[in-house]
Amino acid sequence: MEALSPTMEEGRLVAWKKKEGDAVKAGETLAEVETDKAVMELVAREDGVLRKIVLGEGATVPVGALVAIVGGKDEDISLVLPPTSPAPVVGGGLSRGAGAAPGTAKAPAAAATPAPATVAAPSLHPAPSHPTPGSSRVRSSPLARRLAAERGLDLRLVPGTGPAGRITKRDVDAAGAAVRPAAAAPAAPALAVVPGMAAPPGGVRDVPLTTMRKTIARRLVESIGPVPHFYLTSEIEMERAWEARAHLAGLGDAYKVSFNDLIVKAVALALRQHPAVNASFLEDRIRYHGDVHVGMAVAVEDGLITPVIRHADRKGLLEIAAEAKTLAERARARRLTPEEYTGATFSVSNLGMFDIDEFTAVINPPEAGILAVGRIAQRAVVADGQLAVRRTMRVTMSCDHRVVDGATGAKFLQTVKLMLENPLAMLL
C-alpha cells in the first residue's frame, strides 16, 4: 500500500482494475484506494504482469502492507508471496517479484531494497520513496539534513529521489510547504515565547517564518476562510471531576490523571454517542468516522501540533493519561511521527493552564469540530436558588456548520457536560 497522500496511514482497497495475469504498464491504474482524503488511484510502478492480488476488495491495510505482486511473466515470486495472510512489507509501494539476474542474489523484493535487475521486471533505482510512517531510519544527505533542520521539516515526510530513495537537497526544496508538521490551532496568540523574538526598544525585528509557522498560518486561513464556524459555549461544574481526580491521586502516583485526560475521555465518549459530530465535510459528501480519534493541541516552541489519541473512546483513563503524556513530550521534542499527529476526528484545545476563562478555537479541517477548554475556577453560581461557590470550567465548541447544526452540536456538548459533571457516567 503506497502512501497516496502525505498524511495517509492506511488505505481501503475499493476496487481492482486489473486481474491476476493481466499485463500492466508503468503508470497504469491497478486499483482504486480510499485514503483518509479521497479515492485515489494506485498505479503500477513498473511494466510487468499482475501476478498476484494479495489484498481483497474492501479490505483496509496500513501503508506499507503488501497489496499485490507485479513481476515478470515467468518470474519466481514464491519468495515474496506472503506465507498465508498478507504480511506487512517494510516500505511503501508494490512489491516486485525477485528475479534471477547474473551476479545478483535472489532476495525478497520490497521497495526498501531494490529488486535485482532483470529485463522482465526491471528496477535498478526504485521510484521515489514515499513517506513511510513509523520507519525510524531516513536515508538523506548531510546537506538535506541541514536544510530540513533549519526549515523545521520532518524528513520522514519528504519523498526521496536519490539512490534507494535517499533524500537530497532537491527533495527538501521540492517538499517545501507540501509537508505539514502542524495541525489544529486555537484562536489564541502563540503560546511559547521564542528566544530572540524580542525587538530592540524603538525598533522592529523581522523573523522569517519557519516552515511550521507557515503551515500554521496556511492551515488556519484554510480553516477560518472556507469553513463556516459557529460557536457553542457551556459552563460545566467541575466539583465532582475535581473530587474524582483528587481521590484517584490519593491512591498513588500511578493513578494520577489530568483534567485534560478527563476531558479527552468525555469528548471521546460523547463522540461515540453523537456520530453526527464525529464526521468530516468532503466537498461532495460527509464522511462519518467509525472510530473516535481525539487530537489534543500541544504548544511547542514556535508553534503547536496536535497529536492524536486514537480510539480514545475505548481507552481507559490511565491509558489516555499515559499516552497523552508521552505524546506531549514527543511533540515538544519534535519527535512525533506522522501517524501520531494526523487522523484525528475531533480535537481539544486547552488553555486553562494559562488562566484563560474561555476562548474559541479554529477547526482543524477536515474535522467538524474542536473544543476550546478554559480554566477551572471557583465561581459564584446559583444552585438550588442559592448563591454558591463552585468550581466551573467554560468550554466553547467550534462547529463546521456544513456538518454540524446548532442542535446537533448542542446535544453533543450536553453529553460532554453530563460526563464531566458526573464522572461516574464515564464508566457506563
Add this chain to the structure above:
Amino acid sequence: MATTFDVVFIGAGPGGYVSAIRAAQLGLSVGVVEKDKLGGVCVNIGCIPTKALLHSAEVANLMRHAKDLGVTAGEVQTDYGVAMKRSRRVAEQNSKGVEFLFKKHKIETIKGTGKLLPGRKVAVTRAEGGTVELTAARAVVVATGSRPKDLPQIGLKIDRTTMISSDEALLLDAAPKTVAVVGAGAVGCEFADVFNAFGSQVTLLEVLPRILPVEDAEMSDVVAKAFRKRGITAVAGAQIQKVEKGKGGVTIGYAAGGKPQTVTVEKVLIATGRAPLTENLGLEAAGVKLTDRGFIQVDGAMQTTAPGVYAIGDVAGPPLLAHKGSREGVVAAEAIAGLKPHPIDYSGVPGATYCHPEVASVGLTEEQCKERKLEYAVGRFPFSASGRARTAGETDGLVKIISGRKYGEILGAHIAGAHATELIHELVVARANEYTVEEIELAIHAHPTLSEAIAEAALDAMGRVIHI
C-alpha cells in the same frame, strides 16, 4: 552474422562501448558498428595515448631535476618517436581490452560505417566490402563522437602536415623544433606540455583572457606560472589576425594586449575544440533533430526526437568528455532495458587536465559563484604547506574549495598540482552525495598525503585551517 539485435550502436568509443556492455549485462543482444578501432577517439587518438605521452614528458622533466634529489643519470635526451610508439602500444592494448570485453559479453562488432534508416534500422557499409542492414528490436544508439574542429575563416585549416590537430600530433615521429599551439584548453595545454618536455619551443595562444579558460582563474594562474618557468610562451587574449604558410614554416600574426606580434613555427597544432560527427548519418530522414549548436537533441534518458533512437557522448552535447559519454551510455542502456536510471547531474561531471601541474575540478568556479550571486566561502590550501608535497618536490598549486556560506555544501572544488586529477575524486564523491565541508574534514585523512590538503582546504572554508 546476425542482423537483428535488441540494440544496435553506431560507434564504439567510451560512450558506445560502455553502453553496449551495460546493455549486454541487462540481457539484451547487442551489435556495434565501428569503422575504426574499438575504443574510439579516447582509446586510440585521445585520452589514452596523450596520457602516455604526458607520462614520458613528466619523466623527462623529473630527470632534468633528478640531480637535486641526489640521482644523476647523465644527460637527459628525449625522442618523441619512441614515446609516440610506446603511446601507440598502450592505445593498442586498451583497444584490445575493449575487444576482449565485447567477446566476454557476446557483443557482435560490425566493422564499417553505419547510417541510420527510419524504423530502427542501420545500413552498414562494411570495411571488408559490401553492405548489410541491421535491425534493432529495441533501439539504435548513435555514439559517433566528434572530430577536431579547425577555423578556416582565420586561416587555421587542418592540412595534416604543418597545420595539424591532435590526431596528427599523436603520430609524429619527432617533436617539431618550434610549434604554436592554438587554443589553451585541456588539449592545447597538454600538448604544449608534451612538446616543451621534448625540446620544442612552444608558443601557446589563447583568445580568451587566460589559459584553461573554463577552469577557476586561480588554477589558470598556477599553470601559466609553471609553463612560463619551463619556457613555454603562453599568450592569453591573443587575437589571431593572419596565418601564412611559407617556406620556413607558418607565420602567425596576432595581437595581444593591443600589440601586434608574429611567431614563425614549424608546425601549428590547432586545439580550438571539437565538432560533433553528425554528417552522413541519416539523422534528418530518421527524424532525429539537432540543437542550435549542432549536437543531437536528447531527453533525460538520452532518447532523441525519434522514438527508439538514442544518442550519447560528444554527439549528444557538451561537455565533450569521455566519462560524461560513458555515464550517458549507462543511462541510455538502462532506459532501453526498461529500467529507470538515475538522471545525470551534469554539474557534477569533473574536468581533468593532465599537463604539469595537473588541474582538476568539479562544480562551479569562483567566477560562476559571483555571477550567480551565491553566498560562498572559499577554503584554500597550497601544496607548498603540505609535508607530502614537499617530500616529492611538487609544491606548485593548491586545493580550493568553494562552499555555501550557510550550509557548507560544496559548490565547486578545484585542484592544481601534482596528482590533481586523482585527488579531485574525494570531492567529486563528497559533492555528489551532498556532503558539506564539515563531513570532509571530519573524515580522518592519512598523514602524510596530498589528500590532507583537501581536509585543510575544507577546514579553511570553515575558518579553522591548521597548517597555514
